[in-house]
């Protein structure tokens with residue numbers, strides 16, 4: 001049976017969110033929380049000419065007759081899966097009309113952009129084949145941990161896994177990686193999906209989700225990094241929902257209103273990310289001990305947070321997390337688009353477990369959710385065969 005599962009990690013941005021959209025350097029790391037996409041093509045015995053999408057997290061299920069998709073996106077099948085293409089304005093309108101027919105409950109309307117990205121990726125890469133696609137995620141959606149990118153990367157990986165160029169071993173039942181060229185293709189398609197969800201993404205989220213580990217990223221170019229500082233971050237989810245597209249657009253509008261001032265803000269962020277990169281890369285032990293490096297990283301995080309405030313993307317709940325962690329002399333910054341969502345707090349190597357427990361208890365008493373995840377694991381992987389095996 002033609003069935004494949006793909007998983008792609010979420011991410012944290014250590015420095016440079018938003019400014020990276022405007023050409024500054026940013027540093028990001030994958031985290032050990034994944035989005036899973038399973039794809040099963042229908043067989044003649046299924047007797048169904050439907051494309052089905054099951055979204056486990058918002059617990060929603062959709063299906064479209066293949067003929068309906070063909071009607072709305074007639075030119076999609078002509079797109080070559082080996083040449084990632086952007087969804088045209090015309091096409092975006094057709095997809096929006098298809099998604100509007102779904103009657104998504106108002107409380108879950110954010111999911112509409114994810115469904116649009118799915119329809120674009122599916123029809124562009126696989127054309128009009130009936131199939132069932134199931135998506136589940138360990139990531140909180142819309143919280144700054146890159147769920148949109150993990151969704152697009154896992155989706156692109158599952159859709160590309162069966163194409164001739166994928167050069168994967170379909171008989172192997174373990175998780176496997178794409179080759180270099182194919183991984184680049186997955187990343188480029190995922191970027192096209194992120195464009196539909198974010199409007200104007202920098203590409204850092206899909207890139208770190210595809211490749212994993214810690215990366216330094218500037219204007220579409222990534223540098224892989226091996227950190228010599230054992231980074232441990234507490235992730236606090238304020239649980240205030242927000243939408244990356246609107247926040248990114250808000251920063252661009254501020255830039256149009258104050259181009260000179262904002263250019264300095266972005267340039268300061270660039271310097272912070274470059275300094276962070278060099279601290280993480282510098283061998284340990286060198287002239288700086290791990291503690292000295294951690295103190296520098298904490299200061300850079302504080303400075304970056306101040307600049308994110310200048311961009312207008314902080315939030316009252318983020319300020320509460322900052323104040324709470326500062327009581328324990330811990331530095332924090334928002335991660336991702338801000339406006340709510342998640343905050344990072346550096347947990348220095350020598351910090352006692354008792355203090356960590358106290359901070360977590362205090363943050364959770366404010367109604368926040370604390371997450372500890374491994375930093376810098378592998379990127380996207382695929383596995384053939386039955387997803388339940």
Ligand SMILES: Nc1ncnc2c1ncn2[C@@H]1O[C@H](COP(=O)(O)OP(=O)(O)O)[C@@H](O)[C@H]1O
Pocket residue numbers: 035055057058110111112113114115135136137140141142143144145146147148149151197198242243244245336337
């Ligand atoms: N598992 C998922 N299932 C369906 N849609 C998803 C999933 N993960 C992400 N999305 C889409 O991505 C959107 C969230 O993206 P975004 O606002 O960029 O926040 P973030 O990427 O920080 O989680 C969701 O509203 C939805 O449209």
Ligand SMILES: C[C@@](O)(CCOP(=O)(O)O)CC(=O)O
Pocket residue numbers: 016017018019020021143144145146147148198200201202203204205244248335336337338
């Ligand atoms: C704000 C930004 O820098 C990161 C957005 O991350 P997230 O969608 O909030 O996880 C946007 C981007 O780089 O595309």
Ligand SMILES: [Mg+2]
Pocket residue numbers: 146147148149198205244
């Ligand atoms: Mg996102």
